Amino acid sequence: MxxxxxxxxxxxxxxxxxxxxxxxxxxxxxxxxxxxxxTIENQTQEKIFDPQxxxxxxxxxxxxxxxxxxSSFPWFPASCIEQAELGYREWMKQVKESIEDNxxxxxxxxFEEIKERAFKCLEFQIQIGCSILVAPSTLIKNPSTSxxxxxxxxxxxxxxxAEIGSDLPIYATLAISDLCLKExxxxxxxxxxxxxxxxxxxxxxxxxxxxxxxxxPGQKRLINLNTVESILTLAYxxxxxxxxxxxxxxxxxxxxxxxxxGGTHFGSDDTVKGRRLHLQDFVExxxxxxxxxxxxxxxFSDFRPITDLQKISDIGFFNSLNIxxxxxxxxxxxxxxxxxxxxxPEWQESLNNVGRAKNHYIxxxxxxxxxxxxxxxxxxxxxxxxxxxxxxxxxNYLETRIKDDPLxxxxxxxxxWREGFERFIENLEYF
Numbered sequence: 001m002x003x004x005x006x007x008x009x010x011x012x013x014x015x016x017x018x019x020x021x022x023x024x025x026x027x028x029x030x031x032x033x034x035x036x037x038x039t040i041e042n043q044t045q046e047k048i049f050d051p052q053x054x055x056x057x058x059x060x061x062x063x064x065x066x067x068x069x070x071s072s073f074p075w076f077p078a079s080c081i082e083q084a085e086l087g088y089r090e091w092m093k094q095v096k097e098s099i100e101d102n103x104x105x106x107x108x109x110x111f112e113e114i115k116e117r118a119f120k121c122l123e124f125q126i127q128i129g130c131s132i133l134v135a136p137s138t139l140i141k142n143p144s145t146s147x148x149x150x151x152x153x154x155x156x157x158x159x160x161x162a163e164i165g166s167d168l169p170i171y172a173t174l175a176i177s178d179l180c181l182k183e184x185x186x187x188x189x190x191x192x193x194x195x196x197x198x199x200x201x202x203x204x205x206x207x208x209x210x211x212x213x214x215x216x217p218g219q220k221r222l223i224n225l226n227t228v229e230s231i232l233t234l235a236y237x238x239x240x241x242x243x244x245x246x247x248x249x250x251x252x253x254x255x256x257x258x259x260x261x262g263g264t265h266f267g268s269d270d271t272v273k274g275r276r277l278h279l280q281d282f283v284e285x286x287x288x289x290x291x292x293x294x295x296x297x298x299x300f301s302d303f304r305p306i307t308d309l310q311k312i313s314d315i316g317f318f319n320s321l322n323i324x325x326x327x328x329x330x331x332x333x334x335x336x337x338x339x340x341x342x343x344x345p346e347w348q349e350s351l352n353n354v355g356r357a358k359n360h361y362i363x364x365x366x367x368x369x370x371x372x373x374x375x376x377x378x379x380x381x382x383x384x385x386x387x388x389x390x391x392x393x394x395x396n397y398l399e400t401r402i403k404d405d406p407l408x409x410x411x412x413x414x415x416x417w418r419e420g421f422e423r424f425i426e427n428l429e430y431f
Contacts, residue, residue, distance in 0.1 A: 001259060002046060003369045004267040005362050006249070006274040014328070014359045020366060021046035023249065023267045024128070027055060027282065030072040030092065034128050046131040048267075050249070051075060051121050053107075053153070054139035054175035054211065055282070060103035063282040067103050068096040073124070075117040075136055077104045107138065114152055119160035126166060132247075133166065134209045137173040141213075143180040143191040147198050158204045169206035171247060172199060174234075175277075177213040182224040186233040187427065189226075195234070200242045207245030207264070208238050214278040221413035222254050222276075228420030232261040236424070236431060239264060240377070250277035253300055256368065257417060260384035261424060262377060270295065270354070270361040291349055292357035293408065294332065296323040297368050299391045300417065301409045305347045305357070308407045309336045315401050321394060326367070328360040381425060388418035 002020030005013065008028030013019070022045055024034070053075060060067040071078035072095070095102075108114050118136060125133050135157030137150045154172045161170050180191050199208065212222075212231065222228060231251060238244045239262035247265040248255040252275040255266025268274060271290070273281045293302035294309070299321065303309055312318050313336050325333045332347045334340075342348075346356035372380050395411025 001369060001373050002265050003256075003365045004046070004048060004247075004249075004265055006267050006269040008269075008274065012355065012358075013362065016327075017359060017362055017366065019045045019362065020369065021048065021131075021265070021267075023048050023050060025050040026052040026070050026073050026076075027066045028069070030069045030095075031074075031124070032072060032088065032091075034124075036088070047129055048132045048134060048209075048247070049125045049128065049130050050209070050211075051125075051134060051136035051173070053136035054173065054213070055279075056105055056107060056138060058279060058282055060099045063284060064096050064099050065284060066282040068092065068099050071095065071099060071103060074120040077107060078102050109149075109152075111152060111156060115156035115159055118153060118157040119163065122157065122160055122164060122166070122170075126164070126168070131168065132207075133161065133168050133170040135161070135170060135172050135205075137175060139175045139177060139213055141177040141179055143183075143189070145191075145194075147194055151198055151202075154199075154202060154205075158202065161204070169245070170204070171207040171209040171245065172202070172205050173209050173211070174199070175211045175213065177215055178224060178227050179215050181212075181227045181230040183226065185226055185423075186230045187430070189230065192230060192233065196237055196242065199238070199244075205244060207247060208234075209247045209249065210234060211250045211277050213250075214276050217278070217280055219278075220272065220276075221409075222251060223413050223416050225416050225420050225423075228254070228416055229423045231258060232420065232424040233427075233431075235261040235263040236428075238262075241431065250275065252276060253295075253297060253365070254417060256297060256365065257384055257388070257421060259369070259372065260377075260380045260421070268365070270358050290352050290354055292347060292354045294323070294329060294347075294357060295361045295364055296321070297364055298322045298324060298387065299394055299411065300388075300414050301391075301395060301411050304349055304408050305332055306342050306349055310342075311402055311405065311407065312398065313337075313339060317394075317398065317401070321398075322390075324364045324367070326360050326363040328356045328363060385418075385421060385425065388414060388421055392418050 004021035004023045006023045070076050121136050122133050137153045235246045235258040238246045245264040248258045249267040294305045295302050331344045335342045392414045399410050
């Protein structure tokens with residue numbers, strides 16, 4: 001059981017953090033950079049690479065950077081400019097400038113061609129030292145699908161995997177839009193049954209790499225109750241009934257809750273794009289704002305490190321908040337607890353001052369995962385259920401007390417996470 005931090009193009013993590021694993025992704029860096037960066041060699045944790053074939057529907061006009069990076073990988077059908085004698089910067093400049101002409105959303109249908117692309121995908125993952133291989137597949141947006149095309153990619157990957165002769169575990173990408181989950185409870189959703197039937201019939205697989213695509217713009221948190229319960233059901237059936245590993249990514253810190261349903265790994269990072277998969281997040285908008293937030297898994301929420309915590313301290317609730325203190329937040333926590341002015345430069349609420357916040361986020365999640373790693377499933381269920389109940393109570397209290405001057409987050413998503421988890425628990429006897 002591990003927490004994997006999603007590494008994209010910024011790899012500045014405190015080297016003293018003993019991470020369980022890291023996740024690289026195809027939209028984070030072009031293929032050439034993976035061979036140029038010594039940082040890859042220095043990652044001693046478990047490594048997994050997300051091929052992100054499910055991003056094939058991105059519009060290169062609106063998402064030129066992401067599409068340029070994706071086009072450099074041979075499992076995408078884009079015709080990427082050869083680097084030849086060009087310097088790296090000039091090459092990437094030309095790739096980006098020509099991406100609208102060179103990008104193609106049309107994937108192959110011939111099995112042998114799919115297998116050739118899958119072979120290159122798995123081969124690349126081995127070359128960069130991944131400890132788990134991920135078979136690429138496309139985004140499932142229609143709950144009435146037969147999954148035939150997605151299974152072509154999985155079968156082609158398994159054939160390629162056999163030819164390569166690797167002994168690394170291999171996971172199948174299961175990329176699902178929430179459109180397939182949010183309208184029906186899991187027991188009433190034939191789409192889920194199809195997923196179980198199709199993937200369980202491929203015993204060569206070792207696990208499922210699950211990603212959820214959000215269809216609703218502007219929604220920071222996962223809030224749909226059917227979606228919440230469906231993800232927990234997927235985690236439980238695939239692990240406890242089928243015997244696969246289950247890796248949840250881009251489901252924010254709900255990934256931790258899936259560990260209470262049998263999930264084996266989850267990935268996230270401290271940014272919006274690293275916490276959720278929403279295609280509009282890849283649209284170029286001329287830069288964004290990145291301010292530090294202090295994350296608390298005990299409250300499943302982010303807080304502004306000074307503005308919010310001082311409000312909470314002013315009403316005498318800070319100690320009851322039970323916010324985690326890590327090596328990276330000790331000084332901030334102590335200053336707030338002792339009602340001293342916060343003079344810690346690394347926690348000032350200024351643009352891009354996020355280094356400490358990032359390291360705190362990682363260590364907070366890693367420590368919590370380590371704390372439940374030796375529990376059996378029933379113990380994890382009880383532990384996480386109590387976490388959700390306590391977090392909901394605290395955030396509801398704060399929302400009532402500070403409603404005229406609200407915090408960064410109101411915590412309302414926690415109620416749905418708790419209710420979805422309870423619905424999952426109630427249905428355990430029927431699985």
